[in-house]
Amino acid sequence: MLDKVTGVELLGYISAALLAQIAAGIVIAAIRYQRAHDAGFDQEAALPTSLKAAWAGTRAFRVRSRQSEDRAGNQVSFYLEPVDGEPLEPFVAGQFLTFQLKLPDDCGSLRGVTRCYSLSDCHNPSAYRITIKRSVAPVDRPDLPPGLVSSYLHDFVTPGTILQVRAPAGVFVLDEDILAPVVLIAGGIGITPLFAMARAALADQPEREIHLFYGVRDHHEQVFGTDLKRMEAQHPNFHLTIVQSDPLPGDGGAESTGPTGFIDVNLLSAILPATNGHFYVCGPPAMMASLVPALREWGVAEDALHYEAFGPASIGPAETLVPQLLQTPLVVRFARSGRTIDWTGEDTNLLDFAERHGIDLPSGCRSGSCGTCETTVDAGEVRYAKPPAFDITDGRCLPCIGAPVGDLVLGA
Structure with missing residues (x-):
């Protein structure tokens, strides 16, 4: 009889523990939802369907043709078709493509380079068009090198070249209010x-x-x-x-x-x-x-x-995070880099914070649109001043426009 009662009691304890875990999970989920609601957006519903990425990661594109657009030949259009031959899903005019390239550095070693270029025509189901201006040294600084990627594209990319491309992205797109000029x-x-x-x-x-x-x-x-x-x-x-x-x-x-x-x-x-x-x-x-x-x-x-x-313009948008010095710093750990650094609030985003401390993170647009900097969040939470244009994968963040809510561990 004693063993039977003990077994019932044990079952009751297990059931109570399970119920407590479920209740805790519901409370935590509610708190997270309320935080997102208070922040002004729901990440799942932040982007219209038309702005969702058409594919994940990179996709191989072949340069079908190129065409000079000005008399000096300094602005060239490249027509890109998917290697897989599948039709291209419609994009929204104003969006851009993100290119991930491997280019030699000064020592001859290949390094990853990311650049974003606007789509320069309306949708064509068979090919994308980008138009790139060769970036040269400023007149007042002839000692500076020319643009790395624009020079590569102008000088070496010809019909048949294969490029790795992320899906169209960005929220700088035309509105649908046909009554407004x-x-x-x-x-x-x-x-x-x-x-x-x-x-x-x-x-x-x-x-x-x-x-x-x-x-x-x-x-x-x-x-x-x-x-x-x-x-x-x-x-x-x-x-x-x-x-x-x-x-x-x-x-x-x-x-x-x-x-x-x-x-x-x-x-x-x-x-x-x-x-x-x-x-x-x-x-x-x-x-x-x-x-x-x-x-x-x-x-x-x-x-x-x-x-x-394009370039480091400073135009004071109202939606950016602003520096907020903290009395008690937060702890940000970069797991792969093995670095733990105090976040004092003097930086506006995690990408600038990482670079200032010598931690190299991949980046592209630096505005939350291309997803190049997307990084795993191992622990903690990241906040944004406005919904990111890029559709972030669950459990990840965009350091270029994000800041920590509390102590944070990133996979970088």
Whole structure:
């Protein structure tokens, strides 16, 4: 009888323990959900279906052809087709591709290099197009080397070359509010995502009013000129303004007509009827740093102002994390690197934090869009100021835009 009672009691203890574990799991899940809710987004539902990655990891693409887009041959389009021969799923105009390359360093050893390039045309089920400008040393710093990846692509990538590519990504994409005019403002090679947006809008939103402002140094640097003129001639609601900052002397050809100088609010206000449209801006750092704040001051609503910079532009977006010095530092451990470092709050993201302490993490866009830096979270939690554009795998994080909530262990 004693053994029987002890067995019943033991079964009761086991059942109680199991129930306690289940209850604890429910509580923890509820707390995690509430944290996500309080942060303003649910990671599972953060991205529209149209922005989800079309495939995981990299996919092999073959260069089908290449085409020079300007007179100097410094801007080249590459047409890429999937090696597997499967049709390409539609992407959203404005998105980019991430390329993972193996290039020789100064010692001749191969090292991994990641770059992101905008898709430069609307969707084609058989091939993608990117358009890349050769990056040269600045005029005032001729001692600096030319761009590593752009030089490689221009000099060595020919039809037949195989490239490893991640799926289209990014949230710098055209909205679907066909009643609101769209204003596209491009500087230099920043035209690539905006040209794709214009083509997509004319195909899918033909009744929409579209203004494209395109800033170049002179008409020799202009790309897609024939297509732009055709679009303007065929679509009365497509308005093109080409602005040259340094026109060629004595050039009176049709290609050089239009305003001179730089795109600014004075120019925009003289042409646009109002500020009630959606504004999309893409260009070099100097342009972005001056124009985006000026558009805000002019009265463009924050939710109607969309921008993407190439290079280290600083334009003060409202959605970034800000440094928050902590009285008690958090502990961040990089498991594979064998480093444990105090997070004091002076960095805004884990990627900058890691690099500052000599820990090398892979990176690409540095804006939460490409997924190159995606890293395993072994323990702890990572927060973001806004939902990442990249669809993060469960149990992983994006160090480029994430910061620790508490003590953290990363697999890097």
